[in-house]
Amino acid sequence: MLIATDILIRDNQHALANPSEASVFWLALAAAQWECGRLEARVREEALKVLSGGSDLLQWDHDPKLLRQRRRVLERLDGDVRGSLAGRQRQDVLDDRIGAAVLPDRRGRVGHAHGRVRDVAQDAAVERAHRVGVAAVGVAAFGPLDLDPESASYGTVRSTPKRGWQRAPVLALVRAGLDVPVAVDTDVGAAAVGEWRWGAARGVRVAAYVTVGTGIGAGIVVDGHPFHGLGHPEFGHIPAARDPEDELTGVCPVHGDCLEGLASGPAIAARWGRPSEALPADHPAWDLEARYLGRALATLTLTVVPGRIVRAGGGVLPG
Numbered sequence: 393m394l395i396a397t398d399i400l401i402r403d404n405q406h407a408l409a410n411p412s413e414a415s416v417f418w419l420a421l422a423a424a425q426w427e428c429g430r431l432e433a434r435v436r437e438e439a440l441k442v443l444s445g446g447s448d449l450l451q452w453d454h455d456p457k458l459l460r461q462r463r464r465v466l467e468r469l470d471g472d473v474r475g476s477l478a479g480r481q482r483q484d485v486l487d488d489r490i491g492a493a494v495l496p497d498r499r500g501r502v503g504h505a506h507g508r509v510r511d512v513a514q515d516a517a518v519e520r521a522h523r524v525g526v527a528a529v530g531v532a533a534f535g536p537l538d539l540d541p542e543s544a545s546y547g548t549v550r551s552t553p554k555r556g557w558q559r560a561p562v563l564a565l566v567r568a569g570l571d572v573p574v575a576v577d578t579d580v581g582a583a584a585v586g587e588w589r590w591g592a593a594r595g596v597r598v599a600a601y602v603t604v605g606t607g608i609g610a611g612i613v614v615d616g617h618p619f620h621g622l623g624h625p626e627f628g629h630i631p632a633a634r635d636p637e638d639e640l641t642g643v644c645p646v647h648g649d650c651l652e653g654l655a656s657g658p659a660i661a662a663r664w665g666r667p668s669e670a671l672p673a674d675h676p677a678w679d680l681e682a683r684y685l686g687r688a689l690a691t692l693t694l695t696v697v698p699g700r701i702v703r704a705g706g707g708v709l710p711g
């Protein structure tokens with residue numbers, strides 16, 4: 393089976409044959425995958441080749457200002473791709489890793505690789521839906537999302553620090569070209585429904601699904617339906633009681649030291665100078681992490697009283 397990366401490589405052969413376009417392709421793809429927490433080894437390798445070879449910078453030497461900007465974003469991307477987030481705030485990382493992908497290429501085209509990623513994903517989804525005859529589609533997207541079916545912007549990403557995703561109409565994009573019902577919810581809301589229907593939360597009426605990775609989120613499912621109030625829950629941004637031993641100011645771009653600001657993957661990396669995957673199981677990081685998550689899960693338990701809590705994550709925590 394072809395996965396999205398194979399499809400992108402297959403459909404961009406003409407660009408990959410041209411060294412300057414190929415370098416933009418690999419950097420944009422690495423930045424996009426890193427952003428999703430799913431950087432593949434082969435993409436990482438190609439991006440590092442471009443970064444260490446310096447070939448991308450050669451295209452910029454006609455303009456000293458652009459060259460300086462480009463060098464700066466490439467240095468940061470290099471750090472991300474190598475897995476080091478030491479000492480940097482999350483907002484800078486978000487700006488720079490996306491900036492690396494959307495700076496214009498030598499022909500002045502901005503972000504064509506990002507647009508291409510979206511187009512190919514959409515084409516693949518439509519093609520597959522027609523081929524296998526799907527009856528309905530569910531979209532699970534990162535938030536914040538407008539999930540009010542009465543709203544004109546239903547299914548659209550709301551305010552987000554992810555540049556290029558502000559007001560992105562994810563539901564409309566997927567609906568285009570499909571003549572089957574399409575529903576949308578947050579990634580954690582959809583995962584909660586999946587666990588309730590097929591997974592670890594079968595047999596209870598109310599369940600919560602908690603994920604700890606680049607961010608922290610919880611989806612709550614009640615009788616098979618994802619729970620919403622005026623919007624979807626924002627569990628990652630509940631206030632967290634700072635541990636007396638903790639000197640980190642917190643990495644949430646909005647609140648600083650909320651739960652996500654103190655206990656997410658980027659918070660761990662900022663506090664200890666190494667990504668969580670590089671910390672051994674007996675590192676003091678994990679006692680502190682357990683205290684933050686334990687308090688947060690106690691808050692969730694006391695507030696929602698779920699029949700089960702399913703915990704997942706993007707590789708931040710040891711098993």
Ligand SMILES: [Zn+2]
Nearest residue numbers: 629644647650
């Ligand atoms: Zn926050």
